[in-house]
Every structure is written in structure tokens, then in C-alpha cells.
Amino acid sequence: MTIRIKAINPNTTEAMTDNIERVGDEHTSDDTEFVAVSPDSGPISIESYYDDYLAVPGVLEEIRRDADEFDAFVNACWGDPGIDACREVTDAPVVGIAESSMYVANMLGATFSVATIIPRARDFIERRVETTGLESQCASVRCTDLTVVETEETRDAAVDALLEASERAIEEDGAEVICLGCAGMGGLDGELEEALPVPVIDSVAAAAVLAEGVVRLGKTTSDVLTYGSPEPKAIAGYPDIFRIGSTEPSADE
Amino acid sequence: MTIRIKAINPNTTEAMTDNIERVGDEHTSDDTEFVAVSPDSGPISIESYYDDYLAVPGVLEEIRRDADEFDAFVNACWGDPGIDACREVTDAPVVGIAESSMYVANMLGATFSVATIIPRARDFIERRVETTGLESQCASVRCTDLTVVETEETRDAAVDALLEASERAIEEDGAEVICLGCAGMGGLDGELEEALPVPVIDSVAAAAVLAEGVVRLGKTTSDVLTYGSPEPKAIAGYPDIFRIGSTEPSADE
Amino acid sequence: MTIRIKAINPNTTEAMTDNIERVGDEHTSDDTEFVAVSPDSGPISIESYYDDYLAVPGVLEEIRRDADEFDAFVNACWGDPGIDACREVTDAPVVGIAESSMYVANMLGATFSVATIIPRARDFIERRVETTGLESQCASVRCTDLTVVETEETRDAAVDALLEASERAIEEDGAEVICLGCAGMGGLDGELEEALPVPVIDSVAAAAVLAEGVVRLGKTTSDVLTYGSPEPKAIAGYPDIFRIGSTEPSADE
Amino acid sequence: MTIRIKAINPNTTEAMTDNIERVGDEHTSDDTEFVAVSPDSGPISIESYYDDYLAVPGVLEEIRRDADEFDAFVNACWGDPGIDACREVTDAPVVGIAESSMYVANMLGATFSVATIIPRARDFIERRVETTGLESQCASVRCTDLTVVETEETRDAAVDALLEASERAIEEDGAEVICLGCAGMGGLDGELEEALPVPVIDSVAAAAVLAEGVVRLGKTTSDVLTYGSPEPKAIAGYPDIFRIGSTEPSADE
């Protein structure tokens, strides 16, 4: 059984996309195909709600482009931006790296913390903890001074900052597992675990194995209500690929 | 003191935009200017997360276009789509019709319910109740069979459906106030109050008076952390108006 | 349209009552009449539950005295003492300064803190955050060493204490907006904002503009259940003004 | 060891006060003295927030009158009106019938419901469940058409109404224990248990045995912060017994 998984890095930083593909491929079965892409449109990183909202249309486009060719999709930004909308536009399971890392963490320790990027993203990160439903298990969200791009480009500085944040989470907040709260941190878990007394979850890897697992179950997204296909309707200013159903052409055609 | 308020109807249905302007103008002071617009891009109505995410860039564009010319902005869709992002791109207060109607309702009764559109929007509506923080005060979200466009175009049917939903909310859920959960329902509160034993909140009107009130306080949005201006960065595929700060041109230029 | 608002300072400190009237008048429209009074009975300040319960009968008396002559009432103590009872004895909207300041704060920042009086009032203050429903949005309640009377009489010391409390709320608790948690702090927001990086909400001013706004909506308090008029019954030991309906005289007549 | 307990019926209906004394005396040890009184002032029953606030000063007066002569006080209205203030004015434990019945119920079943008076009291009753902290254990509050006075005066009708409410709580809400939510229902538990498959808690009796128990522990109320003695201050319009400490005479002397 060959499983095909497409991960979408919601930002346009290709180095991060490459890293996501490498991490996902490394942790999935040999006969699973794991590819990662970036949308054509959107910001180079997601650090604000503004970035979030400008990134999501591109993510949706990437799912619609290949909705029938993959068994599952991975939303590869901690925050799982637009994941509810993603689930509306495909029957294939859509797995977020934020939720996945929290599920794994919740099975390995009594509490977990999220070590993540710059403080302004805290509200965005905490909201994803809440919409996943696991705020009672989350000891803390610990921010650093890292931008998203720095997590990818300055690996040593990223490790140092994440170590400090994780140590405070463990000592002051009682964290028993650390979730790495950015796709750019993919692959840093091993180095961090050498210096920390707790498991460190690579969120991209977590999503990759969970996506594979859900495919093995043979399940698809529920389309009975919330995640049913969006109602066909006129949509101005977007390319044809965004048109749902056989409605009149969208406004910009 | 002339107060200038710009309401943005996140969908592209002009009849609804006109109604929003009429309702907002009617309830604000005589010397307040209240205008309503629709974005150039986006769906004709917001009924799914997909619609939500395709609508928000246009809303952000409308704020950025006039960020310095208005004293406050109103986000005129129940769900307050992208309101966190809106608050990042202007110092002027941004007031959502969902939150406003709940605040007013919370001052007039011990509990409130939201009477709103088709069932698939329930999760979207409930999430806004939760992100506002008032789920403990909300007796229920009662959906109808109305699409957004029908709330505007078939007023008699809308009143009938909302009456039935409201009566069930009052009798079965203990609601003491009803919030009308769609901007298209603007102006229906009077007719509903004639038939119901409880206050009915026109959410657009509620946002209009609260926006006016916050302007009278002379306050602006906090830019210390979450709602600070987004970091300047390259953003592909969006017009120049979306560029923050004096960074390099966005990718599609 | 002339709007008439009566604010009731639940304590008997006249200087505070004067301040409330000045602040409320300053922020409302020119053609709005905003008056403030103190009850004849009750403590000079509310700092304990004991004070709270001895103050409320006087507040209720002030509402009943003028129930038909004002368009709205403001309960002007952070804690909104007896506000549920106030809502039972008049159809006019009753707006509390605590709830109002939280609503405004919740529209201006991702979280807010309350900077307030002596530590023993913390439970009283926190309970009002909870009964309003907004504890999930409240980063902290930060107490000072200020008594209620000191907030009014020693303005420089009050500013110093509130600055320190606010700074700790911002730095340690992540507050993005500060609510001033006592009516005696009315008018201090400007001076505090000069020294702090976040908006500071004058709770009296917030209640004034929200009361005005609710009146513009033309809404009255829900009388369907919780806030319906109290059942007529014999009440011993209270003057005749407390008698509800045309029942037998209250016991002390 | 003789234990002396004073129960205060916050309303002025003497038949209810007599019933409280009888029930409390019946369940406490032989050498415990259990007396019940009504205040001189206040309504004949508590069914609204208005009644609540007019009743509490009289309750506080009854505690202050005998603060040194009893080992514990019982607040004998379901809602425990003003109990926080009661705890401020005496070191002796103050035990509420609402909280007591919930504690006992929580030890006898996995969930409990409260069967109580007219629907308008629901908010008042539910708030006491919440301030006690046990809302997660409470399956429901089931109201009847009974006024407080009817619970005392029309015992057969009261039993019928409570049976119906309890049956619905058991069958529809999953209640495993019933708390009788009014002091006037004291003594009805036996008759109800004959017809119901679950334990029925007489809330007055529950408070009586818990008050006795806390006295046996030799504990007094914490005065470190919230329940410390109220600050001495001028209080207008109340008799001298309300004056705290050796301050200047209260304003009406």
C-alpha cells in the first residue's frame, strides 16, 4: 500500500519547505511518498494574524490543485492556519502540525509546553491550543526572540534559544514534554533532547506519522456539517481554481 | 466633534452593504459619518470557513486603504472575520458586530442566544462566542435554514425563521436576549421584538454605537504585542497596498 | 435626541461622586445629560463584601426614586455591586463600570488586566470578572496598597501605585490593556497612558459611552425572567420606596 | 463539649425559621444547641436579587449581635446570601445550606441536581453553584412553580412539584442525588426518598451537621485577606451595631 501525503508549508520560504519534506520523508514508512510545497502567494513567514490571513488562500489553492491525488494533506505551520477551511475543500484527511505535536506530547507526559517564536505570536499559538481543545494539558507557551526565518537559517542560535525556553518551561511551568512550535524547527528535536531531560516533539514529524496513520485507518473527513464542501457561490478576485461546484464564473473571469 | 466610522461588509453583496450603512447611520449621532463598503474581492456571502478565509484579504485591504481617514472601523459579519488581523493594520479601534451584540446582550439579560443562518455555520459562530470570551453567558446558538443572502432578500421568510429559532432559544435554552447573528438581519430587530418577549439586538447597530463610544473615549488599539503592526516582509501575489513598511517590493511586483 | 443618564456612586464619598459626574459628562455627547449621585445610606467606600452589602440598598433606592426619569443608569463602582438587583427594578438599561471597561479593553487588546485597590478586594474584583464572563480574557487583577478614598484624595500616590501595578501586569502577566479598577480612579487614564505602552481604560468613561450607546439602540432590560420586576411582598424595616407593586405596606410602616 | 450553633433564616417568615430550628436540632448531637432566628428587617422570602440584597443587612446584624456567643453560624437560604460578608464579621465558621448540601451530595453520587423554587431564581441558584465551585458536578438546576412561602405552607403540593422536578433531573439530566434548593423544604427529604431512587439532601440538615463538624475541628474562618474584618469606616443610615471598630459614629447617629 503506497500512501501519498502532501505537506503544505503555508509560507513561501523554500528552505523551510525543503526541511519539511526531508523530516516528513524520514519518519514515514519507506513506501510512503511525502512531498512538501509552498503556495505561490503569501508571506515568507507567518508571525502575525495578518500573515496568517494572507497565507491561507494559497494553502487552499494547493489543496484544491491536487485534491484527488493525495491520501492526506499536512498543514505545516504551528497554528495550523486555515485548517478548518482546508478540511472543507477535500475529503482526504488534513492533519496540522500543531495538533499532531500536542496529541503525541499528551501521550508521553502529564503536561506539555510549546517552545516557539517571537512573543507577538503567543496569542496565535495559544488560540490553536484552545481550538484543538487541549489547553488544560498545556503547561505554557514559551516564546523566544526567534523569527520564523531565523529558526531555519540560524540553527545554532535557534537551539540556544529553544533550550533556554524549554528549561524554563520544565522548571517553572512543570512541562514534561516540549513541542517545537514552528515548522522551521523541524529536525532540531534530537539536539535538544541531548540537553534536556524530556522528550522534544518535532511537530512536522508528528504530523507526518499521524497523517500516515489516519490513512491506514481508511478514514476521510466528515462532510456532514462543518467540513462539508462550501456552498457554490460567486467569488470575486480569485482565480478559477477557487470556484466551488458548477456555478457561474467567479467575478474576475 | 465629528466621528467618522467605516464599516466593512466582508462579503460582496451590495444590498447588504447598503443595509449596514443605513442601520449604522440611523443609530449613531447626527454628526457622526457612518459609511459602509464591500471589498473588491471575496465571496458574495460567508457561510463556511472557506468563505471566511477568502473574504478577509479584501477586508484588510479596505482598512489599509483608509487607515488614516476614519476614527474607527466596523467588521460587519457575525463571526468578526479576521478581526485580529484588522487590529494589526490600523491604530483606530476595530469593532466587530458579533462581539458588540454580545456585550449589549450581556448588559440586558442574564443569558443570550444567537439566532443565525444555516447549521453549517454553527461552529464558525460558536468559535466567535468563545474567542470573545463569553461562552458562559451564551445559552445557545440557534441556526435556521436561511442563507446569508436570504436574510437580506426574503425578509418575511427571514423573520419567520428567526422567530421560530428565537422562541426555541427562549423556551428551551432559557435565553433572555436574542442577538441577530448575521449582518443581513440588520433592521429586523423591531419586527421581532413585537412578537417576542425579550430584547432583540441588531448586531450592526450595536457595533455602530460601540464604535462611536470607543472613539469618544479617545482610545486606540494596543500595539504593545499581539496587535502591533505586522513585521515588514515579502508577500507574494498580493497588490502593493498589502506591503507593510518600507521593505523590498512584494514578490509579485 | 436628549439622553439622560444617572450614575450612582454606591459609596457616600461626595468628591468621588463629583469626579464621576465630571468624567461621564466629558465623554458623552453634548446633548446628553449625565448626573451622578450618592445614596443617603451606606459606607464611604466599598472595600469588603460587608461594605458591598450595606451599600446596595441605597443604590436600589436611587434607581427606584427616578426610575422613569432617566434613559439609563450607571452603577459606578468596580464590582458593579448589586447590578442584578438594579436591573430588576427598572426597565432602563443599567450599565456597570466594571463590565464596560472590560468590554472596551477586550476590543483594544488580546488580553487585559485590572489595576485596582487593596488586596482584600481581589476576590470581589475577580468575581465580577467571572460573573461578566470574561475571565479567559483577563490576564490578572493587580492590587495596590490604595484604599478607595486614597484613589480620590492622593492623586499622585495613586498614579505611582497604579503605574507600578500596570507595569507588572504588562511585563509579567502579558496585559495589553489596563482597566482602572475603581471609580475613584476616574480621570487618571491620560496621565498613566503617558507612561505606559498600552491603552488605559477609565472605567467610568467607558460606562458613560456604553450607556449612551445602549440608549441609542432603543433597548431596555429583558424582563422575561431573571430581571423581571421582583414579586410584590412584605419587606420589613425598609422605607416605602422599596415596596414593589400595590401590596400591603411594608412591615415598618 | 457543648456546641452552640445559630442559624439565620434570611427571610422573615417565622414558620420557616421554626422549621429550620427543628430540622437542625433533630440532626445534630444531643448536646449541641441549635437555634434559628429571622432578622428584624428584610423580605418575607428571597426569590429575586432584590430580595437577596434587602435581606443581607439583617443577616449581618444577627451575626454581629451574637458573634461571641456561638461556635458557628448557619446561613439558611439556598443561595447562601451574603455569606462572604458574614464570614468577614465573625471568626466563627459560617456554613451555608447551599454549599453544605452540595458537598454531601458530591460524596453520595457522581452528579447531583438541585430541585428548587420558581424559574426566576434559577440564575441566583446557579450562581451559588458556581461560586461554591461545583458546577462541573451539578447535572442541572430544576425549577418548579413553587414560591418560597408555598414550600413551607403547602407541603403536599411542594412534594408533588419536587417529585416531578426530581424525576426529570434523574431521567433527563442523569442526576444521582437531589439537593432540596430552599430552606422551606426542610424535612421533605424522607417523603421524597420514598418515591425516588436516589438520596435527597435536606440542605438545612446538611448545614447543621457540617457546622457541628467544623466546630469539632476547632477551626475558625481565615482572616488573612478576603474574610478579614472589614475596615472601620463611616457608614450612613445603619444602626450602631453595624459599626466596625472604634471609629467615629456612623453617619445617622
Add this chain to the structure above:
Amino acid sequence: MTIRIKAINPNTTEAMTDNIERVGDEHTSDDTEFVAVSPDSGPISIESYYDDYLAVPGVLEEIRRDADEFDAFVNACWGDPGIDACREVTDAPVVGIAESSMYVANMLGATFSVATIIPRARDFIERRVETTGLESQCASVRCTDLTVVETEETRDAAVDALLEASERAIEEDGAEVICLGCAGMGGLDGELEEALPVPVIDSVAAAAVLAEGVVRLGKTTSDVLTYGSPEPKAIAGYPDIFRIGSTEPSADE
């Protein structure tokens, strides 16, 4: 009326069992018989979930052995291990020391903290706070370096450690009452109260008086659903006393 209460110390440390009996006897009425036992099987102390699960069968055996000879049972380990199962195997009330201490604390202060043993037990302790339902009232769980056995055997060191934990709970967490979070701490409350400004609850004593109180109410555990007698069925590997009803012999006979 002679009341007979059997306390079960879930661990096998006899010195602790003796202490439990002494404390329980001291606080109950003269004509109440209060005995304490340890099970034949199980660990010498409960500090992990592993200990918890190995201790509970012995506790259940002790209840079944004497189910008809006592009026109430006390589960004498903070955590109330297996208390739901205990309630299934007897009609007599089963009272836990954890829940009892929290109920008493909740009547004496606005918040309480638990001062307890080694940090690894935190999750176990906090879960009992949550299953009781009182997490909103609990300011903190403060762990020490004390093992369970040390609380009993090194009383001076125990007092020192508990003093430090309690002081931090009071100063940093706002605790107004301290619950002693281990049966081995029975009898230390007096010495701690001499050095602390708040009431300190001996949890064993609290359970003793509450058990006595519930017996005085004449109530038994609800058997309508959750706490009904377990279904008769084959149970392998346990002595005959564990067999419910007249089923076939359990597997190891």
C-alpha cells in the same frame, strides 16, 4: 446513637494507621467508634499511580469485609484512591480525606492550597482536586521533598517543609487556607497554625467529622447508576471476598 466509622489507610504503614485512628477518634463525638486499618496487600506508601493501583484492591477488600458493620468508611489517603470503586461496594457513605479537607477549607477561606509530598505526586493530587470539582477554588498544590513515610517518621522535618510550602502558597498564590495533603500529616495542623496566619486543615480530622455528619443525616450512597453494585461476573486471580453476587466462583478458586 452510636456511630461506627472505619477508616482505611490505603498503605501498609502501621504507624500511619495508628495516627489516623488517633486523629479521627479525637475529633469525633465521644460515643462514636472510629477505627483505622491497613489492607493486607499493597505498598507501604502511595506516591505514584503505580502505588495507587496496587493499593486499591486491598482497600476494596477492607470495605467488603465489614460492609455491614460500619455506618461509614473513610478513605484515608490524599487522592482518595479508588473512592469511586469503594462507593460501589457498600451502601454506607464513603468519605475521602482529600475531598473533606477541601470542603472544609472552602468554607473557611476564599481560596485554599494543598501542601503535600514529593513533586511526582502533583499530578495525582491535582487530579483529585479536579475530580472533586474544586479546581477553581484551589490556589495551588505546593509540593515538598517529603516522602509519605517521612511525614510520619520525621515530624520536625515535616513541619519545616510544610511551613515553607505553606508560606509560599500564602504569599505567592494567595492561599487563605492550607489543606495538609497526606494522611501522614495528621496531627500537624496545630503546630503549623502557630506559625502561619491561616487555618490549616488536618485532612483526616476533616473526613472524620464529615463522615460522622453524613451518618447523622441518615443518608446512603446513591445506587441508581454510577455507584450501584458492580455487575456480578467472573474475576480471575482474586480471593472469594471480591466476588459480587451469587455468580460462578472467581477464576482462582
Add this chain to the structure above:
Amino acid sequence: MTIRIKAINPNTTEAMTDNIERVGDEHTSDDTEFVAVSPDSGPISIESYYDDYLAVPGVLEEIRRDADEFDAFVNACWGDPGIDACREVTDAPVVGIAESSMYVANMLGATFSVATIIPRARDFIERRVETTGLESQCASVRCTDLTVVETEETRDAAVDALLEASERAIEEDGAEVICLGCAGMGGLDGELEEALPVPVIDSVAAAAVLAEGVVRLGKTTSDVLTYGSPEPKAIAGYPDIFRIGSTEPSADE
């Protein structure tokens, strides 16, 4: 890479154990070994807290017996009995079928319900939803009249009962996914999905793929605090395999 997973059916019904092995094997990769066992001791089914506590020692024994020979363990009873203790006695990940099914459900729909056995198990089931942390996502727990053994032995009746429970969950509670709340229901998901409009999660299968996924991540259980190895100590009445560390022999040797 060969992954070895041992599932423990906490009850002693071998037909159910066989079913668990078949389901787990079917959904995992070809080169994964998935075996299922029952403990030597314990009840034939878990339907009460009593059953739960008598089953767990046997589960712990099965883990300790093979702690070094498997890469992961599955706790195969909905309720995940004793899973915290399981995590203390092995470094290998321990995955519960309850938590796994909820995680998968949470990725496929906006809400889920649990369709499960007899009503007396509701509290046990709901508590696992709560300790996992996902109660805000759980629309309802819907009980049937099925005993655990009947789910395995009378498959047609089980399907009928689960269909009815699921339909009510979907229509009345808004469930968008159904979790099958008993290991005995393994393999029924396909038949149920044919008749229902939503995904149905076979909880055993969900645990199997998640266990495999966590092994692929190379992670082990956190031993920093809660799930560290239990302290070595004397344990009476249990075989030697229960002895932790190189302490003195347990008491029954």
C-alpha cells in the same frame, strides 16, 4: 524497521483479545508485529470502577513482563484504565484506545461523540474524555444497553444499538464523528459507516496506528516527573514481578 507492539486487553475475555489482535494487525504496516494478550487476573469485562481497579494490576504485570521486548504498548479498553501507571513502568510509549480514537476524531470533524456500553459506565467514560483534555470537543457520550461481552458476542444487536445511539448523537448533539467506545466494538466501524453519514472510529485501530506512529518518531515516555519509575518500596501481597528496583523483597515472599 520492524515495529513490535503489544496490546493488552485489560479484561480476560479471550474472544475480545483475539479481535483486538486482528484489528490492530490489519491496520498497521506489514512489517509491524501486533500482538494482543489478556492478563491472568481480573474481571471478564470492565463496566464499573470496581472492575477497573481489579483489572489494572494485571495490565501492569503484562507490561512489566515484556517491558524491554516491545516498542510500544496499547491499553485496549475505552477508559484507558491505569494508563498513568502503565506509563510509569516502561519507557516505551503506552497508547490508549480512548485517547487515540478522540485524537483521530478531532482531526476529522468539528465535534465527536462516543457511542458506548451500558449507562453505568458513563461516568467512567466521561472521566477519560476529561483526563485526555478533550471535553470541549466531545458533543456527548451516548450509552446503549450493551454489556461489554455483548459487544463481542452479539454483533448484530451491537450494530443495531450503536446505530441508534450514533443517530441520536448526530441529530441531537451535533456529532460529526463517532468513536466506538469499547474494544469489543473493534471491526464494527465499516458496517456502521454504511448506515451513518459520518466517519466511525474503531478505537483499537486508531490506537494501533498511533502507536506505530509514535514509534516511528523514536520517542519514549517522559520520565522527568509524573511518569518516572515508581519509587522502590515494599509492596505486600503481590508477586515478585511487581517489585520495582533492587529493594527488599515484597512482603509476601
